[in-house]
Amino acid sequence: MEQILLGALSLGLLWSVMTIGVYITFRILSIADMTVEGTITLGAAVTARVISLGASPWLGLLLAIVAGLLAGLITGLLHTKLGIPALLSGILTMIALFSINLRVMTKANISLLRMPTVYSPLMALGLDKTWAVIVLGGLCAALVISLLYWFFGTEIGSAIRATGANPNMVRAQGIHTDTTIILGLMISNALVGISGSLIAQSQNYADLQMGTGAIVIGLASMIIGEVLFGKRNFFLRFLSMVLGSITYRIIIALVLKMGMPSDDLKLFTAITVVFALSLPKIKDLINGRLRPRKGGV
Amino acid sequence: MLRVQNLTKVFNHNTVNERVALDNVSLTLDAGDFVTVIGGNGAGKSTLLNCVAGLYPPDAGSIFIDDANVTRLPEYRRAAYLGRVFQDPMMGTAADMNIEENLALAYRRGRPRGLRWGISAGERVLYRQMLETLDLGLETRMQSKVGLLSGGQRQALTLLMATLHKPRLLLLDEHTAALDPKTARKVLELSDRFIQDGSLTTMMVTHNMRDAIRHGNRLIMMSGGSIAVDVSGEEKSRLTVEDLLKMFEQARGTEEEIPDRMILG
Ligand SMILES: Nc1ncnc2c1ncn2[C@@H]1O[C@H](COP(=O)(O)OP(=O)(O)OP(=O)(O)O)[C@@H](O)[C@H]1O
Ligand SMILES: [Mg+2]
Numbered sequence: 352m353e354q355i356l357l358g359a360l361s362l363g364l365l366w367s368v369m370t371i372g373v374y375i376t377f378r379i380l381s382i383a384d385m386t387v388e389g390t391i392t393l394g395a396a397v398t399a400r401v402i403s404l405g406a407s408p409w410l411g412l413l414l415a416i417v418a419g420l421l422a423g424l425i426t427g428l429l430h431t432k433l434g435i436p437a438l439l440s441g442i443l444t445m446i447a448l449f450s451i452n453l454r455v456m457t458k459a460n461i462s463l464l465r466m467p468t469v470y471s472p473l474m475a476l477g478l479d480k481t482w483a484v485i486v487l488g489g490l491c492a493a494l495v496i497s498l499l500y501w502f503f504g505t506e507i508g509s510a511i512r513a514t515g516a517n518p519n520m521v522r523a524q525g526i527h528t529d530t531t532i533i534l535g536l537m538i539s540n541a542l543v544g545i546s547g548s549l550i551a552q553s554q555n556y557a558d559l560q561m562g563t564g565a566i567v568i569g570l571a572s573m574i575i576g577e578v579l580f581g582k583r584n585f586f587l588r589f590l591s592m593v594l595g596s597i598t599y600r601i602i603i604a605l606v607l608k609m610g611m612p613s614d615d616l617k618l619f620t621a622i623t624v625v626f627a628l629s630l631p632k633i634k635d636l637i638n639g640r641l642r643p644r645k646g647g648v
Numbered sequence: 649m650l651r652v653q654n655l656t657k658v659f660n661h662n663t664v665n666e667r668v669a670l671d672n673v674s675l676t677l678d679a680g681d682f683v684t685v686i687g688g689n690g691a692g693k694s695t696l697l698n699c700v701a702g703l704y705p706p707d708a709g710s711i712f713i714d715d716a717n718v719t720r721l722p723e724y725r726r727a728a729y730l731g732r733v734f735q736d737p738m739m740g741t742a743a744d745m746n747i748e749e750n751l752a753l754a755y756r757r758g759r760p761r762g763l764r765w766g767i768s769a770g771e772r773v774l775y776r777q778m779l780e781t782l783d784l785g786l787e788t789r790m791q792s793k794v795g796l797l798s799g800g801q802r803q804a805l806t807l808l809m810a811t812l813h814k815p816r817l818l819l820l821d822e823h824t825a826a827l828d829p830k831t832a833r834k835v836l837e838l839s840d841r842f843i844q845d846g847s848l849t850t851m852m853v854t855h856n857m858r859d860a861i862r863h864g865n866r867l868i869m870m871s872g873g874s875i876a877v878d879v880s881g882e883e884k885s886r887l888t889v890e891d892l893l894k895m896f897e898q899a900r901g902t903e904e905e906i907p908d909r910m911i912l913g
Contacts, residue, residue, distance in 0.1 A: 502763075506756060509745075509766035513753055516742035523701075523740070524809075525727035525757040 357481050359604040363597030364488030365549045366568065368495055370576070370596040371589055372542035373569030379503075380515040380535045385441030385566060386426045389448025390540045392562035393418050394547025396452045399461040399557035408469045412548045419544025420537045422448060427533030445562075452559055459559045468552035484553045491549065495542065496589040502538075503585055511535045564617045571620050572596040574627040649849045650677040650700065650817055655709035657695050657873075669695040670706070671873035677817070677851070682843055684860040685853045686892070687870035693853045696870070697819045700851075702726040713816055728758030731810030731848075733803060733823040733839075740806030743795030747786060747805065750794055751775045754809035778808055782838065800831035804838055811842050818843065820852040836863070857889045871899040 369391060376384035397418045398411035422444055429440035453459070473483035502508045513521045514531040521528055543565075551557040576595020582588045603620075607613060657670040669692045677683060685693050699706050700713075702723035710719040713729045734740050741750050752767040752775075772790070779787035782804050786797075794802060803823055810818060820839060824832035840863055843850050854860050860867055866880035867887065876899035879887065 504766050505763045506761035506766050507763060509749060509753060510761055513742040513745060513749075516744040517739070519734075519739055520742055521753070522724045523727055523730075523732050524753050525724055525759075526753075526761070527722075527724045 354481075355604045355608065356601065357485070359600035360597055361481050361484040361488060361553065363572075363600040364485060364492055364593070365553060366546055366572065366600070367488075367492050367593040367596035368549070369543045369546035369565065370569050370572040370592045371492075371495060371499065372539040372546070373566065374573050374588070374592050375499075375535055375539040375542070377570065377573065378515075379512055380532060380539075382430075382437040382515075382532070382536070383441070383566075384426065384536060384539060385438065386422055386444045386448075386536070386540055387441075387543050387566045387569060388562040388564075389445035389452065390419050390422045390543040390562070391547040391550070391565045392452045392557070392559060393422055393448055393455070394544035395551035395557035395561060396455040396461075396547075396559075397544075398548040399463055399551050400455050400457075402463055402466050402468065402552075403461055408467055408471070408552060411552075412469060412545065415544040415548035416541045417544075419541040419547075422544070423537035423540030424533060426540070427529075427536040430536075431529035431532055449559070456557060456559065461557045463552065463555045463557070468555075469549070470552060480553070484549075488549060488553075491545065492593050495545070496586065496593070499538075499589055500586045507531075507534070564620065567617070567620050567624055568599070571624045571627070572599040574624065575599050575602075578627070649679045649681070649714065650675070650851075651712040651715075652676070652696075652700065653710050653712075655696070655699060655711065656707050657692075657699055657704070658707050661707075668873050670699065672709070673873070673875060674709075675868070675875060677849055679849055680847045681866055682848075682850045682864035683852070683866045683868060684864040685851055685868050685870060686855070686857060686860045687876075688896070691870040692873040693870050694821055695873075697821050697851060697853065700817070701730055701732060701819060729816040731815030731818045733806045733810050733818075733820050735822040735825050737799040737802040737806070737826055740809065741794045741802055744793065746791050746793050747779070747797075748772060748775055748790040750805065751778075751809060751812065754812050757813065778812070782808065798831075800827050800835055803827065803835045807835070807839055807842060811846060811848065814846050814848065816849065818848045818850040820850065822853050822855060825855060857892045861887050861889065861892070869895060869899060871896075 369387065373384075373387060376382045394415035397415045398408065401411035401414055402408050426440045426444045429435045429443060430437045435443070470480065470483040470487055473486055474480060478486065503512055510521065510526045511531045511534060514526070514528050514535070518528045521531070547562070550561070572595045573592060574595070575598050576591040576593075579598060580587070580591035580594050582591060603616065606619065611619065652673060652675040655670050655673045656668070659665070659667040659669055673692075673696060685696070687693050698704065700711055702718065702721060705720065710717060712718065718726050718729070732740070742753070748767055752771060755771060775790065776787045779790070784801055784804055786801060786805065794805065797805065807823070823839070824835050827835060836859060839852070842848065850864070852864065861884070865884065867877070867884050868875050869877035869892070877895050
């Protein structure tokens with residue numbers, strides 16, 4: 352049992368950085384960014400290729416961030432400059448990334464077994480893999496939260512936050528909303544790239560299919576974080592994304608242990624998200640049923 | 649201060665829904681002019697203000713602010729010259745952000761934004777003082793989300809945001825129309841005070857004829873995309889609601905109606 356919980360903790364931390372990325376687009380910019388599905392694989396692919404070529408895993412992580420920034424930039428340009436709806440822009444980039452990821456990896460799967468990863472220094476200190484992932488994943492999440500907390504307090508960060516809330520007002524205050532939307536998408540996808548890189552290195556392989564369903568995992572984690580841990584100030588909101596991501600993994604580990612076939616995982620996650628996103632409607636429905644309608648013909 | 653020359657704006661060009669919203673409009677405002685704008689539904693009042701603000705490009709004509717040709721300048725770059733308050737109280741502020749954050753966004757209008765902290769301690773003092781002048785108790789709620797404020801409070805805040813730095817031109821498009829009468833009067837009084845104190849060049853659209861007469865030094869009436877009546881100074885101060893109604897009857901286009909709320913004003 353302890354092993355299961357530790358495993359869930361390490362997975363949760365790795366995916367938490369992506370969850371924060373999803374939060375930035377979905378909640379702050381009010382955009383459902385499908386690019387995520389391609390970017391998580393892109394981060395993994397770039398890192399795996401760099402490592403398999405014998406270069407430093409840190410260089411792999413750095414290039415995964417750059418690749419994520421670029422993926423976000425493309426989606427942002429499609430949406431703002433070409434006027435393609437945000438959802439479709441993300442889907443287009445995601446589809447294009449399938450081909451690009453294959454080119455980066457040159458094959459469907461790259462194994463990193465017995466190759467150096469960012470976790471190697473910690474393991475050399477005597478930690479086992481799970482703990483190395485927890486320590487590094489935790490550090491990474493803490494660093495990301497601190498940086499974002501600072502950034503979204505700055506002038507540019509405030510402008511990005513306001514863009515999601517009221518783009519009309521933001522333009523009236525002299526801010527180019529194209530720029531703030533593109534910036535938000537780039538930051539989000541850079542975070543997703545980091546997650547992809549860290550995940551590939553912890554599981555010792557990169558796989559073309561690993562991004563499938565990532566957006567739904569991100570949304571599920573996000574909603575769990577919001578529901579369970581509230582959203583008072585910005586720092587706590589980011590922190591609740593990490594806690595939500597960990598809780599999601601614990602839930603998954605538990606239902607698997609209770610005997611749910613792992614093939615049904617995605618169905619389970621999707622249903623969870625549908626339920627959580629429709630909660631306001633369900634509440635309305637119940638209230639509407641219980642309370643007699645006022646007035647009307 | 650503002651010079652509009654032969655401005656034409658057609659919506660849905662070459663379709664059955666084609667609408668000539670502005671038809672060769674020319675208008676010059678001197679510094680310190682406070683112009684009230686009236687006219688029936690669809691007369692082109694909002695379109696005129698929106699063209700000046702740069703929401704969409706005109707089909708013909710040009711717009712100068714302070715002798716700078718801004719006709720092709722996108723909305724966000726024109727914002728440096730303008731303060732705007734909209735009809736919809738939701739439009740002017742970011743509901744998810746608190747009062748001081750909204751003010752801080754407006755405080756940086758027309759200035760480069762970087763990685764400095766989004767709001768400084770000195771600004772907070774300034775904002776508190778300015779909020780006190782609104783007399784709505786907002787100075788004690790600077791950390792509250794704007795979404796929690798009433799429509800009138802939001803309009804007053806938007807007004808403050810629009811005038812935080814003296815705008816070259818203040819555009820008010822029926823900014824009290826969505827408020828209850830008492831609140832509307834209060835927001836209108838505030839607007840008048842801000843405009844007088846700052847000698848702000850202003851265009852204010854209103855459906856209330858009495859307000860249009862009572863406020864400002866100049867009044868224009870739009871009809872069918874043109875300016876039908878333009879009175880100022882002495883002549884304007886002698887206007888009565890009956891005069892305006894008569895002028896309206898003469899000027900109005902075939903499809904325009906006198907809105908009920910206009911007569912009631
Ligand atoms: N974005 C738009 N797309 C298409 N037609 C528009 C648009 N905006 C305005 N129009 C049309 O242009 C004409 C002028 O509209 P405008 O909003 O300027 O009138 P208004 O004088 O502000 O009227 P109201 O008193 O109802 O606010 C109307 O016929 C309107 O239907
Ligand atoms: Mg209008």
